[in-house]
Amino acid sequence: MSNRTRLLLWTDTPAAYVEAIEAAGLAPRVLVETLPRQQMPSEEQLAGTEAMLGWVAPEGVLPRMPKLRWAQALMAGVEGWLALPDLPPGLLLTSARGTHGDSMPENILGALFHLTKPYAEAAEAQKESRWARRVPVSLNGKTLGILGLGAIGQELAKLASALRMEVLGTRRNPVPVEGVAEVLPPERTDEVLARSDFVVLLLPATAETENFINAERLAKMKPTAWLLNFGRGQAIVDADLIAAVQQGKIAGALLDVFRQEPLPVSDPFWTTKGIKVIPHVGGMHAERDKAVAKLFVENLGRFLDGRPMLAVVDRAAGY
Numbered sequence: 001m002s003n004r005t006r007l008l009l010w011t012d013t014p015a016a017y018v019e020a021i022e023a024a025g026l027a028p029r030v031l032v033e034t035l036p037r038q039q040m041p042s043e044e045q046l047a048g049t050e051a052m053l054g055w056v057a058p059e060g061v062l063p064r065m066p067k068l069r070w071a072q073a074l075m076a077g078v079e080g081w082l083a084l085p086d087l088p089p090g091l092l093l094t095s096a097r098g099t100h101g102d103s104m105p106e107n108i109l110g111a112l113f114h115l116t117k118p119y120a121e122a123a124e125a126q127k128e129s130r131w132a133r134r135v136p137v138s139l140n141g142k143t144l145g146i147l148g149l150g151a152i153g154q155e156l157a158k159l160a161s162a163l164r165m166e167v168l169g170t171r172r173n174p175v176p177v178e179g180v181a182e183v184l185p186p187e188r189t190d191e192v193l194a195r196s197d198f199v200v201l202l203l204p205a206t207a208e209t210e211n212f213i214n215a216e217r218l219a220k221m222k223p224t225a226w227l228l229n230f231g232r233g234q235a236i237v238d239a240d241l242i243a244a245v246q247q248g249k250i251a252g253a254l255l256d257v258f259r260q261e262p263l264p265v266s267d268p269f270w271t272t273k274g275i276k277v278i279p280h281v282g283g284m285h286a287e288r289d290k291a292v293a294k295l296f297v298e299n300l301g302r303f304l305d306g307r308p309m310l311a312v313v314d315r316a317a318g319y
Contacts (some may be wrong), residue, residue: 010057069092157179205231
């Protein structure tokens with residue numbers, strides 16, 4: 001028993017992770033303990049845990065875990081972890097980067113259809129037995145700009161190009177990407193904004209992306225263009241976006257992420273005509289825990305063997 005690594009699964013849904021550990025044949029090598037998200041670890045767990053999976057640890061917890069060497073975050077974004085003032089400098093942190101590759105591109109594509117097809121209006125009209133026709137907008141021939149061509153952006157590009165959309169995008173390393181007509185460095189973001197009919201934000205939360213979409217950049221967009229944010233709420237200056245929509249500088253925005261979640265009842269995003277609020281469902285799907293568990297057990301095996309880990313967080317870069 002003493003040779004087994006103590007592992008804490010700090011989540012409300014540990015079953016998928018326990019099953020994955022057993023299926024990978026790692027159960028004999030770890031002592032698994034589970035803890036609901038809202039409960040705090042016991043003193044014994046704090047003292048003995050060597051590896052942990054969780055959403056984010058509250059401030060003051062990690063310094064009380066002297067044996068903790070690795071934490072696996074349950075989200076691709078780790079800004080909550082990196083914001084901890086007492087995050088141990090030697091703690092290995094890995095994210096769930098890449099586990100939304102199937103669900104989020106589909107959900108973003110659904111958002112594009114929501115903006116261009118009349119199904120939502122038809123559903124509302126049916127409640128009144130009202131025959132209301134609206135001509136759908138074709139995505140074929142439209143230009144999709146993707147700011148942040150990571151794993152999700154690349155999968156989205158494949159789907160969009162299959163619909164015969166022209167896809168432009170930015171990434172730090174502007175090498176060719178399947179389905180993307182032009183890959184540009186972030187310094188050429190304004191070109192993507194000016195040419196796109198739909199702009200999708202998939203930017204991580206870093207110092208460089210804070211308030212990235214402001215009045216100046218919104219002014220570069222077409223007055224007929226839509227902005228869709230599925231990355232992080234901090235990337236947009238909220239007041240600037242509301243003003244741009246109200247003044248007709250862009251057609252509108254569909255937002256899945258926000259600075260504060262749940263979005264407060266008093267937030268003007270709820271009532272601004274032309275802004276559509278989606279309650280952060282872009283990365284959600286029924287099999288999400290299984291997808292994250294697949295990455296987790298791969299990393300667990302690597303951790304136990306002393307091999308390099310996957311999706312290691314670069315603290316300087318912020319993801």
